[in-house]
Amino acid sequence: MLSRHQDPIVAIATAPGRGAVGIVRVSSPQDMTPLVQALCGRTLKPREASYLPFRAEGGDPIDHGLALLFPAPHSYTGEHVLELQAHGGPVVLQLLLARCMALGATLKLRLRLAEPGEFTQRAFLNGKLDLAQAEAVSDLIDASTEAAARSASRALAGALSTEVGELRDALIKLRMLVEATLDFPEEEIDFLQQADALGRLARLRERLDAVLARTRQGALLREGIKVVLAGQPNVGKSSLLNALAGAELAIVTPIPGTTRDKVSQTIQIEGVPLHISDTAGLREATDEVERIGVARSWDAIEEADVVLFLHDLTRVGLPEYEAEDADIRARLSTVDPARIVQVFNKADSTAVPEGQVLPDEALKLSAKTGLGLNELRQSLLQHVGWQSTPEGLFIARERHVQALGRTREHLALAMAVATQAPPALDLLAEELRLSHDALGEITGTFSADELLGEIFSKFCIGK
Numbered sequence: 130m131l132s133r134h135q136d137p138i139v140a141i142a143t144a145p146g147r148g149a150v151g152i153v154r155v156s157s158p159q160d161m162t163p164l165v166q167a168l169c170g171r172t173l174k175p176r177e178a179s180y181l182p183f184r185a186e187g188g189d190p191i192d193h194g195l196a197l198l199f200p201a202p203h204s205y206t207g208e209h210v211l212e213l214q215a216h217g218g219p220v221v222l223q224l225l226l227a228r229c230m231a232l233g234a235t236l237k238l239r240l241r242l243a244e245p246g247e248f249t250q251r252a253f254l255n256g257k258l259d260l261a262q263a264e265a266v267s268d269l270i271d272a273s274t275e276a277a278a279r280s281a282s283r284a285l286a287g288a289l290s291t292e293v294g295e296l297r298d299a300l301i302k303l304r305m306l307v308e309a310t311l312d313f314p315e316e317e318i319d320f321l322q323q324a325d326a327l328g329r330l331a332r333l334r335e336r337l338d339a340v341l342a343r344t345r346q347g348a349l350l351r352e353g354i355k356v357v358l359a360g361q362p363n364v365g366k367s368s369l370l371n372a373l374a375g376a377e378l379a380i381v382t383p384i385p386g387t388t389r390d391k392v393s394q395t396i397q398i399e400g401v402p403l404h405i406s407d408t409a410g411l412r413e414a415t416d417e418v419e420r421i422g423v424a425r426s427w428d429a430i431e432e433a434d435v436v437l438f439l440h441d442l443t444r445v446g447l448p449e450y451e452a453e454d455a456d457i458r459a460r461l462s463t464v465d466p467a468r469i470v471q472v473f474n475k476a477d478s479t480a481v482p483e484g485q486v487l488p489d490e491a492l493k494l495s496a497k498t499g500l501g502l503n504e505l506r507q508s509l510l511q512h513v514g515w516q517s518t519p520e521g522l523f524i525a526r527e528r529h530v531q532a533l534g535r536t537r538e539h540l541a542l543a544m545a546v547a548t549q550a551p552p553a554l555d556l557l558a559e560e561l562r563l564s565h566d567a568l569g570e571i572t573g574t575f576s577a578d579e580l581l582g583e584i585f586s587k588f589c590i591g592k
C-alpha cells in the first residue's frame with residue numbers, strides 16, 4: 130500500500146491575496162511529464178524557467194507564466210517539483226490549482242492538496258533538512274524581528290544541527306567503547322582506563338552545557354518571556370505598561386481599582402519578545418467584577434516568568450499601605466523569589482517619604498517621566514539570562530532545550546555509574562543510549578543503524 134507521503138501534493142505557495150507574482154507548486158515522487166505536457170503543452174528543461182501558457186481544459190490559456198521543473202532529487206522537497214509562477218491574483222491561482230487537481234484525476238496521479246508544512250515535511254523525510262532545520266524554516270517565516278530572522282536563517286543553515294551533530298559523534302564514540310566491552314568481553318578492553326571514558330564523559334558534558342546555554346538564548350529569542358505587572362491598586366502598573374509599550378493601551382486614572390481585566394502587549398527588547406500583562410490591583414475586592422479581575426491577576430502571576438512587583442514610593446512607610454503590601458508579599462511567598470523583581474514607581478515625585486530604605490536589588494523608576502526605564506529593561510533581560518547579542522546566535526525552541534536537558538541528565542547518570550568500581554557496564558550503556566536518544570530528538574536523525582554502522586566498521590567481527 131502506498132503511504133500518504135508518496136502522494137503527489139499541490140498547493141499555492143505564495144501568500145493569499147493580490148501579489149505581483151504567485152506560485153503554484155507540485156511535488157511528486159513520480160515523474161511529472163504527463164502533467165507538464167498537458168498543462169504546459171511541452172516538456173521542460175530541468176531547472177530552467179520557460180515562459181509559456183498554462184492551458185485550461187479546452188486549451189485556452191489560464192495565464193501566461195514561468196514554469197520551472199526541478200527533477201528529483203535536486204529540489205526543495207527532494208522529489209520532482211513543478212513550479213508554476215503566474216500573475217499573483219487569487220482567482221488566477223485558484224484556477225491553476227483547480228486545473229492541476231483536475232489533471233491529477235484524469236491522469237490518475239493521486240494528486241491531492243498539500244497539508245500545512247507538508248513540502249517541508251517531505252524535505253525532512255527525504256533528508257534535505259533535519260528536524261531542527263525544518264523547524265527553522267517555519268521560524269524564519271514567522272520571524273517578527275530582524276534578530277529573529279537572522280538567527281532563524283542561521284538555524285536553517287544548520288547552526289544548531291552542527292552543534293548537535295558534534296555532540297552526537299562524541300556520544301557515539303563513547304557508546305562504541307562501552308558496547309564493544311559488553312559484546313566482546315574476551316577482548317578485555319579496559320575502556321575506563323585505556324580510552325579515558327570518564328574524561329571523555331566529562332568533556333562531553335562540558336560541551337553539552339555550552340550548547341545548552343546557546344540553545345537557551347535561541348529559545349528566548351523565539352518564545353520570549355512572560356512579564357506580569359502586579360501590586361496594589363494605584364501604584365502605576367497601567368502607567369508602566371503604557372510607558373514600556375510606548376502607547377496608551379491601558380486606562381490610567383487616579384482612582385484605585387481602575388484596571389479590572391488583564392491587558393497584554395508584546396514588546397521587544399534587543400529583539401527578545403516580552404509578553405507584558407497589566408493586571409487588576411491586588412486588594413480585597415469590593416465588587417464581583419473586581420473580584421474576578423483580582424483572581425485573574427493571581428493566575429497571571431502563577432504563569433509569569435517574571436513578576437514585576439510594583440510599589441508606590443509616595444506611599445511607602447504609611448501603615449495602611451505597608452499592611453496591604455505585607456498581605457501581597459505573604460501570598461507571593463509561594464512564588465519562586467527568583468521570578469520576582471521589586472520595583473518602586475513614582476520616583477519623580479517629591480513626595481517620597483523621608484528615611485525610607487529600599488531593598489538593595491530594588492529598582493526605582495518613574496512610569497510618568499521614563500526615569501529608570503532603561504535600567505528596568507536591562508534588569509528584565511538579565512533576569513532571564515539574556516546575554517547581549519552573542520555572535521552567531523541561532524534560533525531554537527523550548528523542545529530543543531528540553532531534549533538537551535534530558536541528554537544532560539542521562540549523561541550525568543552515566544558519569545555516576547562510570548565512577549563506581551567496577552562500573553556496571555550495562556547500566557552505563559543504557560544511560561548513554563538514553564542520552565543519545567534524547568539528543569536525536571532534536572534533529573530527528575537518531576537511528577540504531579547509525580550506531581551499529583559505527584561499531585561494526587571499527588571492529589573486526591570475524592576475529
Ligand SMILES: Nc1nc2c(c(=O)[nH]1)N(C=O)[C@@H](CNc1ccc(C(=O)N[C@@H](CCC(=O)O)C(=O)O)cc1)CN2
Pocket residue numbers: 199202203204205212257
Ligand atoms: N521559487 C522558489 N523560491 C524559493 C523556494 C522555492 O521552493 N521556490 N524555497 C523553498 O520553499 C526557498 C529556497 N529553497 C530551496 C532549497 C533547495 C532548492 C533546490 O533546488 N535544491 C537542490 C539543488 C541545490 C543546488 O543547486 O545547489 C538540491 O538540494 O539538490 C530549491 C529551493 C526560498 N525560495
Ligand SMILES: Nc1nc2c(ncn2[C@@H]2O[C@H](COP(=O)(O)OP(=O)(O)OP(=O)(O)O)[C@@H](O)[C@H]2O)c(=O)[nH]1
Pocket residue numbers: 361362363364365366367368369380381382383384385386387388389408409410411474475476477478494495496497498
Ligand atoms: N508622579 C507619578 N505619578 C504616577 C506615576 N505612575 C503613575 N502615576 C499616577 O498614579 C495613578 C495611578 O496610575 P495607574 O497606572 O492607573 O495605576 P495602576 O497600578 O494601574 O492602578 P489600578 O489599575 O487601579 O490597579 C495615576 O494618577 C497616575 O498618573 C509616576 O511614575 N509618577
Ligand SMILES: [Mg+2]
Pocket residue numbers: 366367368379380381387388407408410
Ligand atoms: Mg491599572
